[in-house]
Amino acid sequence: MGLLYNHYEANPVTNNSLKINAVSGTLTKTYKDSYFVRFQKGSPMEHFYFREYRPCRILDKRDTYLNTKREDEERYDGYFYTLKEIIVLQVMLMNEDNYLVEAIDKENYEKMFLDNKGE
Numbered sequence: 001m002g003l004l005y006n007h008y009e010a011n012p013v014t015n016n017s018l019k020i021n022a023v024s025g026t027l028t029k030t031y032k033d034s035y036f037v038r039f040q041k042g043s044p045m046e047h048f049y050f051r052e053y054r055p056c057r058i059l060d061k062r063d064t065y066l067n068t069k070r071e072d073e074e075r076y077d078g079y080f081y082t083l084k085e086i087i088v089l090q091v092m093l094m095n096e097d098n099y100l101v102e103a104i105d106k107e108n109y110e111k112m113f114l115d116n117k118g119e
Helices: 002-006 044-049 106-116
Strands: 035-040 056-063 073-076 079-094 098-105
Touching: 035 044, 044 056, 044 073, 044 079, 044 098, 079 106, 098 106
Parallel strands: none
Antiparallel strands: 035 098, 056 079, 073 079, 079 098
């Protein structure tokens, strides 16, 4: 039985080719204004970066017991967060449930494409 798994012969009649796309394990910066951030799984940053509607980064955090919610804030897990809309470009899951994310602010991303069109 060991010979079956240790010995392989290609059939010259059929094309037996195997292609593997391997990930190198590195992230490279995509745009001039993009940035990298690292955070843990289960953190508020994971909630805001990876949500389906309006992904955002956290600009400020304050306790909900101090004041009422302002117009530019969202409540999550007992705090008010001031947010800025982003576009997530790349994500890498690292050891011990850490994420490495390349993101760019949405206004910078859209401005970059408007500038390229000559508008």
